[in-house]
Amino acid sequence: MSDRYEAVRVRISGRVQGVGFRMWTRDEAxxxxxxxxxxxxxxxxxxxxxxxxxxxxxxxxxxLRRGPAGASVSGIETEATRLEKMPTDFRIT
Incomplete structure (x- = not known):
């Protein structure tokens, strides 16, 4: 296992809005x-x-592939990205 720091952009599709997905994601992160x-x-x-x-x-x-109860994830896309500065917290925006 590696301890290298990375950043990944993720797009999750399916029934993922209106089911608490953002709060669940923040809590898991x-x-x-x-x-x-x-x-x-x-x-x-x-x-x-x-x-x-x-x-x-x-x-x-x-x-994220499973999501919270009530969600139905049909797809997930990931893309590694470079950041000039790493975030210091995890926010719902």
Whole structure:
């Protein structure tokens, strides 16, 4: 396992709005010690930026594939990204 710090943009599609997905994502990220943000998108998806150790990001992405109770994730896209400055917390935007 690696302790390298990474940042990944994630887009989650399916029934992911109106089911507490953003709050659940924030809580899971904080539980794992990750930073970044999560927000609803106009197309009905949820977008997130997740930053932290790459092995922990992998764990978070697996959790995002399942989502909270009431959600139905039909797809997830990830894209590694470079950040000039790492976020210091995890926010719902």
């Amino acid at each position: 904080l539980r794992l010690g990750l930073t970044g943000w999560v927000r609803n998108e106009a197309d009905g998806s949820v977008a997130a930026l997740v930053a932290g150790p790459d092995n922990v990001i992998s764990t978070m992405i697996e959790r």
